[in-house]
Amino acid sequence: MNERRRPNLPPSSVAGRRRRGGRARGRRAGRPRLLWPVLAAGVVLVLAGGLALRSATEPADTAGASPSAETGGTEEARKDEPTPEAEKAKGEKEDAEKSGEKKGKGAGTGERPDPGSIPSSGPGTFATADGGGDRVGGSGRTLTYVVQVEDGIGISAQEVATEVERVLADERGWTADGKVGFRRVSGGTSDFRVRLATAGTVDDICGQYGLDTGGEVNCNVGQDVMVNLKRWLLATQYYADDVSSYRALIINHEVGHFLGHGHEGCPGAGRPAPVMMQQIKGLHGCRTNVWPYDADGRPITGPALG
Incomplete structure (x- = not known):
């Protein structure tokens, strides 16, 4: 067999070719290792860009503070927060309520004061509206x-007169019979007197006619309709x-006595109590009522009591 024979080359040429081949193989093997630093650098640049964008559009976090504290809360939370106008209205309402409470301790506001603040006795002298x-x-x-209102009890006679006039002018009152009429005066002679007084004074005046009001109830004696302050x-x-309704009951009941009406009882369970019934002692199955007539002009009565 014939063999191809390699040409005889000098050793230096062989060594040089080996070195060149080694460098070529080294470059081919090193390319994959160069890609990782490039990719890593790219990722860093992307992350850095994202952080820069976020810092430009969002406030920096403050240690110990919540996001809602910094931004005013969510939109729903801000809807529930009171506006300056709402706070002002709330303050005005509270001031009005406080003013009403103070006024209620005085004259004819209809408010119920502390029982301990009501004087139990007075001088027995009166101011006329x-x-x-x-x-x-x-x-x-x-x-x-x-x-008339007893002196020193802190109630205006004029305010009481306004309430009494309203009650006696009501179409469900004693004028509903079409016969009797009323007119308030401030001087000269009069047919009767409506007098608001302390319990002690009421007891004294009613007691002169043999009535025991016990510091609790009202009475009609002579020309006096005595109204217990309590x-x-x-x-x-x-x-x-x-x-306010109970005040109407007081006036109608005691003026009813002055007109000659006696006490009455409950006409039946569920029916309105007659104004001449002593409702302070119990309703006995009747419903509360403060007028001698109903809205149709029919008298509200019950069985006469001895």
């Missing part, structure tokens, strides 16, 4: 009256939430 009112009622006899301000358990 000024002016007068128009005649109200039917075509029969006109009864004149004055309104009842005027506190009403009773049945009218605790409607003091």
Whole structure:
């Protein structure tokens, strides 16, 4: 067999070729290792760019503070926060309520004061409400009256007179019979007097006629319709939430006595209590009522009591 024979080369040429081949193989083997630093550098640049963008659009975190504290909370939370206008309105309302509470401890506001603040006795002298009112009622006899308030109890006679006039002018009142009429006066002679006084004074005046009011109730004696200050301000358990209505019951009941009406009982369970019933002693199945007539002009009565 014939063999190809390599040409005889000098040793230096062989060594040089080996070195060149080694360098070529080294470059080919090193290319994959060069890609990792490039890729890593790219990732760093991307992350750095993202952080820079975030720092430009978001506030930096503050140690110990929540995001809602920095931004004012979420939109829903801000809707629930009171506006300056709402805070002002709330303050005005609270001031008005406080003012009403203070006023309620005085004259005819209908508020129920602390029982301990109500004087139990007074000087027994009275102030008369000024002016007068128009005649109200039917075509029969006109009864004149004055309104008086005991001195020193902190209640205006004029305010009490306004309430009494309102009650006696109501279409469900005693004028509904079409006969009796009323007119308030401030001087001269009068047919009767409506007098608001402390419990002690009421007891004294009513006691002169043999009536025992016990520091608790009202009475009519002679020409005097005596109204107990305690009842005027506190009403009773049945009218605790409607003091104004109980005042109407006092006036209608005691003026009813002056007109000659006696006490009556409950006409039946669920029916309105007659105004001449002593409701302070219990309703006995009846419903509360403060007028002698209903809205249709029919009298509200019950069985006569001896």
